[in-house]
Amino acid sequence: MKIRNILPFSLLTLFIFASCNEKKNSETNRAVGEQINPELEKQAILDRLNNETKDAFKRDYEAWTKNWVHDPSISKVYMNFVDSTFSESIGWKEISQFVKTFIEEHPEPEPVPKLLNKINVRLYGNGAWVTYEQQDSIRGLKRETRLMEKINGEWKIAGMQTTIYGFEMD
Structure with a gap:
Protein backbone atom coordinates (compact mmCIF):
# COMPACT_ATOMS: atom_id res chain seq x y z
CA MET A 1 0.00 0.00 0.00
CA LYS A 2 2.84 2.39 0.72
CA ILE A 3 4.32 1.78 -2.74
CA ARG A 4 1.09 3.00 -4.35
CA ASN A 5 1.27 6.25 -2.36
CA ILE A 6 4.92 6.84 -3.26
CA LEU A 7 4.40 6.44 -7.01
CA PRO A 8 2.02 9.43 -7.47
CA PHE A 9 4.20 11.55 -5.19
CA SER A 10 7.33 10.58 -7.18
CA LEU A 11 5.64 11.38 -10.49
CA LEU A 12 4.44 14.74 -9.15
CA THR A 13 7.94 15.59 -7.90
CA LEU A 14 9.47 14.59 -11.25
CA PHE A 15 6.91 16.74 -13.11
CA ILE A 16 7.64 19.78 -10.90
CA PHE A 17 11.40 19.32 -11.32
CA ALA A 18 11.08 19.02 -15.10
CA SER A 19 8.85 22.11 -15.26
CA CYS A 20 11.36 24.17 -13.27
CA ASN A 21 14.21 23.02 -15.47
CA GLU A 22 12.23 23.89 -18.62
CA LYS A 23 11.53 27.39 -17.27
CA LYS A 24 15.23 27.84 -16.46
CA ASN A 25 16.26 26.80 -20.00
CA SER A 26 13.67 29.14 -21.49
CA GLU A 27 14.98 32.04 -19.41
CA THR A 28 18.57 31.22 -20.39
CA ASN A 29 17.66 31.13 -24.11
CA ARG A 30 15.79 34.41 -23.82
CA ALA A 31 18.75 36.05 -22.06
CA VAL A 32 21.13 34.83 -24.77
CA GLY A 33 18.76 36.11 -27.48
CA GLU A 34 18.57 39.52 -25.83
CA GLN A 35 22.36 39.82 -25.87
CA ILE A 36 22.50 39.69 -29.67
Missing part, protein backbone atom coordinates in the same frame (compact mmCIF):
# COMPACT_ATOMS: atom_id res chain seq x y z
CA ASN A 37 23.00 43.14 -31.12
CA PRO A 38 21.83 43.06 -34.76
CA GLU A 39 23.85 46.15 -35.69
CA LEU A 40 27.07 44.66 -34.30
CA GLU A 41 26.39 41.38 -36.11
CA LYS A 42 25.69 43.28 -39.34
CA GLN A 43 28.97 45.20 -38.98
CA ALA A 44 30.92 41.98 -38.36
CA ILE A 45 29.36 40.44 -41.49
CA LEU A 46 30.11 43.59 -43.50
CA ASP A 47 33.74 43.47 -42.34
CA ARG A 48 34.01 39.79 -43.33
CA LEU A 49 32.56 40.43 -46.81
CA ASN A 50 34.88 43.38 -47.40
CA ASN A 51 37.89 41.34 -46.25
CA GLU A 52 36.98 38.49 -48.59
CA THR A 53 36.67 40.94 -51.51
CA LYS A 54 40.00 42.63 -50.74
CA ASP A 55 41.78 39.28 -50.36
CA ALA A 56 40.39 37.95 -53.65
CA PHE A 57 41.18 41.07 -55.69
CA LYS A 58 44.66 41.34 -54.15
CA ARG A 59 45.18 37.66 -55.03
CA ASP A 60 45.99 36.70 -51.42
CA TYR A 61 44.82 33.10 -51.44
CA GLU A 62 45.85 32.27 -47.86
CA ALA A 63 44.01 35.30 -46.43
CA TRP A 64 41.01 34.61 -48.69
CA THR A 65 40.61 31.06 -47.29
CA LYS A 66 40.09 32.44 -43.75
CA ASN A 67 36.83 34.07 -44.85
CA TRP A 68 35.09 30.82 -45.76
CA VAL A 69 33.52 27.85 -44.01
CA HIS A 70 35.59 24.77 -44.89
CA ASP A 71 32.77 22.28 -45.35
CA PRO A 72 31.73 19.89 -48.14
CA SER A 73 28.21 21.34 -48.34
CA ILE A 74 29.01 24.99 -49.11
CA SER A 75 28.51 26.45 -52.60
CA LYS A 76 29.65 29.24 -54.89
CA VAL A 77 27.77 30.25 -58.05
CA TYR A 78 28.65 32.85 -60.71
CA MET A 79 26.18 33.88 -63.41
CA ASN A 80 27.52 36.38 -65.90
CA PHE A 81 24.88 37.87 -68.20
CA VAL A 82 27.51 39.88 -70.08
CA ASP A 83 29.27 36.88 -71.59
CA SER A 84 26.61 34.22 -70.86
CA THR A 85 28.87 32.16 -68.62
CA PHE A 86 27.94 30.19 -65.53
CA SER A 87 30.01 28.36 -62.95
CA GLU A 88 29.06 26.39 -59.88
CA SER A 89 31.37 24.93 -57.26
CA ILE A 90 30.14 22.69 -54.46
CA GLY A 91 32.15 22.02 -51.31
CA TRP A 92 35.18 23.71 -49.82
CA LYS A 93 37.65 21.51 -51.70
CA GLU A 94 36.19 22.45 -55.11
CA ILE A 95 35.70 26.14 -54.26
CA SER A 96 39.20 26.42 -52.84
CA GLN A 97 40.75 24.76 -55.90
CA PHE A 98 38.71 26.95 -58.27
CA VAL A 99 39.99 30.13 -56.60
CA LYS A 100 43.54 28.84 -56.27
CA THR A 101 43.63 27.97 -59.99
CA PHE A 102 42.11 31.35 -60.90
CA ILE A 103 44.76 33.18 -58.87
CA GLU A 104 47.55 31.09 -60.45
CA GLU A 105 46.20 31.85 -63.94
CA HIS A 106 45.55 35.55 -63.14
CA PRO A 107 48.25 36.51 -60.59
CA GLU A 108 48.08 40.26 -61.18
CA PRO A 109 45.92 41.98 -58.54
CA GLU A 110 42.81 43.79 -59.76
CA PRO A 111 41.56 47.13 -58.47
CA VAL A 112 39.54 46.45 -55.33
CA PRO A 113 35.93 47.56 -55.89
CA LYS A 114 34.51 50.25 -53.67
CA LEU A 115 34.00 48.44 -50.37
CA LEU A 116 30.52 47.75 -49.16
CA ASN A 117 28.82 50.07 -46.72
CA LYS A 118 25.23 48.92 -47.23
CA ILE A 119 24.03 45.35 -47.01
CA ASN A 120 20.68 43.73 -46.25
CA VAL A 121 20.97 41.17 -43.47
CA ARG A 122 18.50 38.67 -42.03
CA LEU A 123 19.85 36.98 -38.92
CA TYR A 124 18.83 33.43 -38.04
CA GLY A 125 20.69 32.52 -34.84
CA ASN A 126 24.16 31.50 -36.02
CA GLY A 127 23.21 32.04 -39.64
CA ALA A 128 22.53 35.06 -41.81
CA TRP A 129 21.13 35.72 -45.29
CA VAL A 130 22.86 38.71 -46.89
CA THR A 131 22.14 40.56 -50.14
CA TYR A 132 23.80 43.60 -51.72
CA GLU A 133 24.89 45.26 -54.94
CA GLN A 134 28.45 46.19 -55.80
CA GLN A 135 30.10 48.06 -58.66
CA ASP A 136 33.20 46.34 -60.00
CA SER A 137 35.45 48.53 -62.15
CA ILE A 138 36.13 45.59 -64.50
CA ARG A 139 32.81 43.69 -64.51
CA GLY A 140 30.23 46.40 -63.74
CA LEU A 141 27.17 45.85 -61.58
CA LYS A 142 27.10 42.70 -59.47
CA ARG A 143 24.27 41.52 -57.25
CA GLU A 144 25.39 39.16 -54.55
CA THR A 145 23.75 36.83 -52.08
CA ARG A 146 25.76 35.32 -49.26
CA LEU A 147 24.87 32.69 -46.73
CA MET A 148 26.85 33.32 -43.57
CA GLU A 149 27.52 31.06 -40.57
CA LYS A 150 28.89 32.14 -37.22
CA ILE A 151 31.58 29.68 -36.19
CA ASN A 152 33.51 30.12 -32.94
CA GLY A 153 32.25 33.70 -32.71
CA GLU A 154 33.27 34.67 -36.27
CA TRP A 155 31.08 35.10 -39.33
CA LYS A 156 32.23 33.05 -42.32
CA ILE A 157 30.88 32.60 -45.84
CA ALA A 158 28.98 29.34 -46.38
CA GLY A 159 27.36 30.15 -49.70
CA MET A 160 27.75 32.71 -52.46
CA GLN A 161 25.76 33.60 -55.54
CA THR A 162 27.03 36.37 -57.77
CA THR A 163 25.11 37.69 -60.76
CA ILE A 164 27.08 39.97 -63.06
CA TYR A 165 25.08 42.47 -65.11
CA GLY A 166 27.95 44.52 -66.56
CA PHE A 167 27.87 48.18 -67.46
CA GLU A 168 24.76 49.95 -68.71
CA MET A 169 24.96 50.99 -72.31
CA ASP A 170 23.58 54.47 -73.03
